[in-house]
Amino acid sequence: MVTMKDIAAKCGVSPATVSKALNGHSDIGAETAENIRTTAREMGYLPNSAARALKTNRSLNLGVLFVDKTSSGLAHEYFSTVLNSFKVEAERLGYDITFISKDIGNFKMDYYEHARYRNCDGVVIALVDYSDPAVSRLVESDVPVVTIDHVFNNRTAIISDNVQSMVDIVEYVYEMGHRKIAYIHGEDTLVTKKRLASFRKACMEKGIDVPDEHIRAALYHDPKSSSLATRELLSLQNRPTCILYPDDFSFLGGMSELERQGLKVPDDISVVGYDGVLLSQALRPRLTTFRQDSEGIGRRAAAKLVDEIENPKMFVPTQVLVSGSLLIGNTVKKV
Amino acid sequence: MVTMKDIAAKCGVSPATVSKALNGHSDIGAETAENIRTTAREMGYLPNSAARALKTNRSLNLGVLFVDKTSSGLAHEYFSTVLNSFKVEAERLGYDITFISKDIGNFKMDYYEHARYRNCDGVVIALVDYSDPAVSRLVESDVPVVTIDHVFNNRTAIISDNVQSMVDIVEYVYEMGHRKIAYIHGEDTLVTKKRLASFRKACMEKGIDVPDEHIRAALYHDPKSSSLATRELLSLQNRPTCILYPDDFSFLGGMSELERQGLKVPDDISVVGYDGVLLSQALRPRLTTFRQDSEGIGRRAAAKLVDEIENPKMFVPTQVLVSGSLLIGNTVKKV
DNA sequence: TAAATCGGCGAAAACGATTAAGTGAAGTTA
DNA sequence: TAACTTCACTTAATCGTTTTCGCCGATTTA
Numbered sequence: 001m002v003t004m005k006d007i008a009a010k011c012g013v014s015p016a017t018v019s020k021a022l023n024g025h026s027d028i029g030a031e032t033a034e035n036i037r038t039t040a041r042e043m044g045y046l047p048n049s050a051a052r053a054l055k056t057n058r059s060l061n062l063g064v065l066f067v068d069k070t071s072s073g074l075a076h077e078y079f080s081t082v083l084n085s086f087k088v089e090a091e092r093l094g095y096d097i098t099f100i101s102k103d104i105g106n107f108k109m110d111y112y113e114h115a116r117y118r119n120c121d122g123v124v125i126a127l128v129d130y131s132d133p134a135v136s137r138l139v140e141s142d143v144p145v146v147t148i149d150h151v152f153n154n155r156t157a158i159i160s161d162n163v164q165s166m167v168d169i170v171e172y173v174y175e176m177g178h179r180k181i182a183y184i185h186g187e188d189t190l191v192t193k194k195r196l197a198s199f200r201k202a203c204m205e206k207g208i209d210v211p212d213e214h215i216r217a218a219l220y221h222d223p224k225s226s227s228l229a230t231r232e233l234l235s236l237q238n239r240p241t242c243i244l245y246p247d248d249f250s251f252l253g254g255m256s257e258l259e260r261q262g263l264k265v266p267d268d269i270s271v272v273g274y275d276g277v278l279l280s281q282a283l284r285p286r287l288t289t290f291r292q293d294s295e296g297i298g299r300r301a302a303a304k305l306v307d308e309i310e311n312p313k314m315f316v317p318t319q320v321l322v323s324g325s326l327l328i329g330n331t332v333k334k335v
Numbered sequence: 336m337v338t339m340k341d342i343a344a345k346c347g348v349s350p351a352t353v354s355k356a357l358n359g360h361s362d363i364g365a366e367t368a369e370n371i372r373t374t375a376r377e378m379g380y381l382p383n384s385a386a387r388a389l390k391t392n393r394s395l396n397l398g399v400l401f402v403d404k405t406s407s408g409l410a411h412e413y414f415s416t417v418l419n420s421f422k423v424e425a426e427r428l429g430y431d432i433t434f435i436s437k438d439i440g441n442f443k444m445d446y447y448e449h450a451r452y453r454n455c456d457g458v459v460i461a462l463v464d465y466s467d468p469a470v471s472r473l474v475e476s477d478v479p480v481v482t483i484d485h486v487f488n489n490r491t492a493i494i495s496d497n498v499q500s501m502v503d504i505v506e507y508v509y510e511m512g513h514r515k516i517a518y519i520h521g522e523d524t525l526v527t528k529k530r531l532a533s534f535r536k537a538c539m540e541k542g543i544d545v546p547d548e549h550i551r552a553a554l555y556h557d558p559k560s561s562s563l564a565t566r567e568l569l570s571l572q573n574r575p576t577c578i579l580y581p582d583d584f585s586f587l588g589g590m591s592e593l594e595r596q597g598l599k600v601p602d603d604i605s606v607v608g609y610d611g612v613l614l615s616q617a618l619r620p621r622l623t624t625f626r627q628d629s630e631g632i633g634r635r636a637a638a639k640l641v642d643e644i645e646n647p648k649m650f651v652p653t654q655v656l657v658s659g660s661l662l663i664g665n666t667v668k669k670v
Numbered sequence: 671t672a673a674a675t676c677g678g679c680g681a682a683a684a685c686g687a688t689t690a691a692g693t694g695a696a697g698t699t700a
Numbered sequence: 701t702a703a704c705t706t707c708a709c710t711t712a713a714t715c716g717t718t719t720t721c722g723c724c725g726a727t728t729t730a
Contacts, residue, residue: 001451003716014680019718029678046444046452050388051716054685059385060440061433080415087434094440096453098396098433099422105395105429109381116336117381118431223617249614256619279584282558284591338686349710354688364708386686389715 002043010043011036022047053119062090062305063100063120065111065138066127076221077277078247078294079127082148085298086124093306095121102134110134112141122305124148130190144312146305148297149191154317156308158301160292161323162191163198168326169272169290170202173242177335178270179208182240184229184250186220192246199244211238220246223253230254234261242270242332248280248289266333276327286329293324337378345378346371357382388454397425397640398435398455400446400473401462411556412612413582413629414462417483420633421459428641430456437469445469447476457640459483465525479647481640483632484526489652491643493636495627496658497526498533503661504607504625505537508577512670513605514543517575519564519585521555527581534579546573555581558588565589569596577605577667583615583624601668611662621664628659 004018011018013032021028021036028036053059064083087097100114100123111134115123122144128135130150139145139152151157173181183199186192196215203210213236218225226245233240234257245251251273255265263269265285273280276291300320308315339353346353348367356363356371363371388394399418422432435449435458446469450458457479463470465485474480474487486492508516518534521527531550538545548571553560561580568575569592580586586608590600598604600620608615611626635655643650 001716005716015717016681016719017679019716020679023718027678032678046448048389048454048716049452050385050394050454051685052718053385054383054389054687054715055717055719057685087436091436091439094442096433096436096439098431101422101426101431104426104431107429113381117384119383119385223614227617227619252614253617256617260619279558279587282562282588282591284562284595336686339688340686350687351689351711352709354686355709358688360689362708367708383686386715387688389717390686390688392715 001048002045003048004045007036007040007043007045010039057119059119059121060095061118061120062095062097062302063115063118063123064097065100065123065125065135067129076127078275078292081294082126082298082301085295086302087298089299089302090306093302095302095306110137112138112143115141115143121309122146124301124305125150144305144308144315146301146308148301151190151319156304156318156320158297158304158320158322160191160294160297161321162194164323165274165290165292165326166195166198167202169244170199170206170208172288172326172328173244173270173272173332174206174208176242176270176332178242178332180214180238180240181208181210181242181244182214182216182233183210183244184216184218184226184233184246184254186218186246186250188217213238214240218246218250221249223249223256225253226250227253227257230257234258234263240269241335242272244272245274247275248273248277248287249275251280251287251289266331270332270335272332276324281327281329285331287327288329288331289327291324291327293322297322336383337380338383339380342371342375342378342380345374392454394454394456395430396453396455397430397432397637398450398453398458399432400435400458400460400470402464411462413610413627416629417461417633417636420630421637422633424634424637425641428637430637430641445472447473447478450476450478456644457481459636459640460485479640479643479650481636481643483636486525486654491639491653491655493632493639493655493657495526495629495632496656497529499658500609500625500627500661501530501533502537504579505534505541505543507623507661507663508579508605508607508667509541509543511577511605511667513577513667515549515573515575516543516545516577516579517549517551517568518545518579519551519553519561519568519581519589521553521581521585523552548573549575553581553585556584558584558591560588561585562588562592565592569593569598575604576670577607579607580609582610583608583612583622584610586615586622586624601666605667605670607667611659616662616664620666622662623664623666624662626659626662628657632657 004015008015008018017028018036021033022040090097098118100111102110104114115138123138124146126148139155145155147155147157149159185196200210216229216232218229233243245254251271258265258269265271273287273289276289280287280289339350343350343353352363353371356368357375425432433453435446437445439449450473458473459481461483474490480490482490482492484494520531535545551564551567553564568578580589586606593600593604600606608622608624611624615622615624635657
């Protein structure tokens with residue numbers, strides 16, 4: 001390991017000068033600075049992040065907190081895209097990312113403690129059980145935090161516009177002539193509540209009556225529960241002409257049931273997905289679905305978090321609403 | 336931040352004693368040690384990983400190197416499951432994980448430099464362009480490395496048994512009476528080469544002739560290219576009775592084409608996937624597919640890497656072959 | 671000409687932990 | 701009883717950086 005001391009020795013200056021030169025301080029002569037920079041390069045010098053973190057109390061490291069219940073967290077295309085763009089933006093801004101968990105080795109700790117232990121400059125929170133006290137502790141701490149798709153007091157949140165999306169979907173389906181629209185929603189979360197309320201409101205405004213039996217609960221990203229919900233909807237006296245699914249994967253579960261019953265999409269029944277995963281656009285017929293701007297969400301989360309870290313004085317908790325767009329495929333029939 | 340010094344002051348001992356007590360050294364009296372531990376807990380003490388890393392030259396941090404071409408890297412269910420189990424096992428062993436990239440902020444660096452900069456104790460490599468010189472530099476360095484699904488000299492590799500899997504698939508399809516088996520393979524990688532060679536060999540051993548036109552190239556995880564390949568296969572004079580897909584998602588692309596042509600699976604044509612993603616088991620008919628033990632692969636990668644880190648003397652590069660299993664669904668018809 | 675300013679650099683003290691090398695008291699051995 | 705161990709703890713150096721002062725010579729100002 002070549003250190004600043006080594007460079008100092010070679011250049012005939014003090015380590016302090018090397019540090020300043022490498023960090024671009026103004027009180028070093030142009031010539032000296034240049035000389036130091038080139039020899040640093042020649043000697044293959046690399047800063048030691050641990051030493052720097054120790055001294056400056058800044059790690060240039062962001063924590064990512066998400067919990068993988070159903071062990072499909074990372075596999076969830078929406079979230080993994082968010083994470084990926086978060087990572088890309090964070091790296092562009094000079095930050096690395098580390099996963100935050102409870103209990104590291106034999107050391108029991110909660111999320112807050114883990115974040116402190118790793119000197120995380122900030123943490124992004126997504127896809128967790130927001131009622132977990134350990135999450136609350138982190139959110140209420142002095143660590144900069146940005147949450148995704150969930151709003152906390154005095155914290156910046158990046159949220160996909162779940163209200164507008166449902167409005168867009170309902171309007172489109174309405175324009176296509178449908179009046180019996182069923183909605184299979186995901187498990188009870190803030191996101192689900194918003195979507196459901198927006199769905200109801202949009203329908204009401206269009207003068208569409210939504211009987212309770214047309215609202216069905218399922219689980220996100222779980223083809224089986226949607227398949228079941230689909231079966232229930234199909235067995236109704238008052239059968240819907242269009243079914244909205246909680247996400248594209250859930251639609252695929254529902255599709256199995258539709259096929260089993262010999263129903264063709266969209267001729268016999270119309271469907272709409274949510275998320276706009278790659279796969280949905282490769283299917284034939286192409287799925288009509290709402291594409292969230294997951295890339296934008298991750299990018300903005302990183303940008304906001306870094307901004308809060310680097311300009312704490314000017315920090316104001318913000319809610320950033322990121323809008324997506326309806327991808328119109330061929331799964332909603334004009335009636 | 337409460338430090339060891341604070342604890343030392345409160346307990347009336349020296350910081351050294353606190354350090355030893357907290358790290359379970361034997362030369363501290365039982366009573367003193369217990370006292371130190373409880374006051375540490377009471378004061379909310381947390382070790383400072385940066386200070387520890389600086390002094391011990393160990394960070395308890397593992398690097399993860401993967402590159403997200405097509406930006407679906409993380410979204411790939413196989414890889415994200417591998418990564419997740421890697422993470423879980425690493426955390427169980429006391430290690431955190433950080434992503435390794437080129438260029439962090441304005442600082443240009445390659446993978447090796449990044450790993451050193453972050454003091455990574457070891458790195459796991461997956462899904463990268465193995466011909467990248469930056470990857471070679473890391474692999475040839477003194478940093479402990481474990482690779483997944485790719486073998487390097489003198490490095491431990493965890494590999495999914497791509498040879499046996501193809502044997503299992505061919506044998507099953509053969510038993511079901513198929514003699515015209517087509518194979519759509521992914522882009523040209525080591526994994527693809529192995530699968531393809533194994534496919535050819537297994538067919539030969541069964542006495543099945545495989546004309547070149549039954550071997551088609553597509554891209555992994557890309558429904559569109561498989562859809563195209565499927566169309567080509569279906570247009571052949573000598574049409575196959577069973578098509579093997581490079582992965583489950585590719586099958587879904589192919590399925591669109593089959594449906595477009597009015598072909599029913601498995602009555603009109605049989606298909607086999609690869610990976611055994613959750614979705615494949617929710618489809619109806621249930622997809623017959625080969626499930627790789629991705630959870631086992633991630634877990635073993637972490638275990639091997641940590642073992643190499645903690646017992647460098649006994650390190651011997653190993654190739655761990657992880658076998659999966661054929662999930663028999665209803666997409667291969669008995670003929 | 672004396673005083674003030676300034677540019678360029680170094681000395682040294684941290685940051686929080688680990689650890690080799692002691693130290694002193696008590697117990698053990700010959 | 702003298703010498704040796706053992707036990708329980710302390711001292712102090714060190715890891716690689718950063719940063720606050722302060723220094724010194726040169727230039728500008730009064």
